[in-house]
């Protein structure tokens with residue numbers, strides 16, 4: 001089953017045309033109904049695309065119709081299938097890179113198979129989305145991680161995140177040594193040089209807290225980066241165990257480093273590029289290239305605004321692997337549509353942690369396998 005457009009273009013050409021138009025549009029200025037109308041044909045193409053190219057996707061969804069009216073009709077893969085199956089829609093010779101998620105050592109890592117096109121699309125999408133928040137200028141950059149993370153032979157999601165964000169920085173300085181201790185000398189030199197100019201700081205949430213904030217506190221050290229912008233990402237799980245929530249995180253960084261511009265984003269290693277960034281009002285926003293559906297953890301039916309359920313993430317980016325629609329194991333709720341006080345359009349939402357392991361067993365591994 002392939003989608004042949006009326007103009008006779010191949011599905012790939014059709015996809016590229018629609019995708020380019022989206023990438024050029026404003027990421028946050030299109031109302032939800034109009035956005036869905038733009039996204040639906042792209043997801044239909046992606047569904048058919050992966051049906052004809054991924055053995056596993058075809059086995060699971062070969063009898064599922066492509067969505068006709070709503071994004072919520074799109075079938076979804078359970079995120080843990082990326083640990084269990086080699087999910088790819090490309091041949092071996094098209095393979096450019098395999099991204100490994102940084103799971104805990106006890107877990108099998110997820111594998112994401114990228115070709116050059118998907119990889120390039122991921123980078124460009126991240127740039128379009130983050131530029132909206134941090135501007136187009138390349139800023140001196142403090143990476144809150146150790147340089148060793150980039151050396152590993154297997155490309156980790158952490159390394160991919162740093163590489164993606166490095167586009168916004170120049171003259172990168174690593175805040176941590178290879179043993180994850182604070183590189184006090186490097187940080188102090190960075191702060192001294194840039195104490196009155198805009199800089200970018202980037203790190204994964206738990207690294208920023210455990211290896212930067214805590215280390216500064218232990219050493220009774222404060223640095224002044226009043227014009228700095230901190231972008232951070234990654235789960236709150238490790239931090240909520242330490243009773244650290246988003247507002248504590250922000251207040252502590254303000255008092256230690258003078259930082260008042262802090263942007264958290266939610267994203268998956270399985271959908272690099274289409275990230276959900278937190279706005280000034282503290283809400284996560286879906287950019288034009290992505291969206292979410294909240295589903296009941298037991299029935300998997302879509303839930304209305306305000307109801308807490310599992311987060312399904314949709315992204316128009318991946319063509320090299322069937323990762324355009326994934327049911328996560330994260331809990332969340334849609335807070336509103338088109339009416340956030342920050343002025344951005346579309347859905348905005350909150351992530352409310354992980355579903356406990358016991359609850360996950362209740363839901364199907366494969367989504368709405370027909």
Ligand SMILES: [Zn+2]
Pocket residue numbers: 279280281282283285340341342343344348
């Ligand atoms: Zn907002």
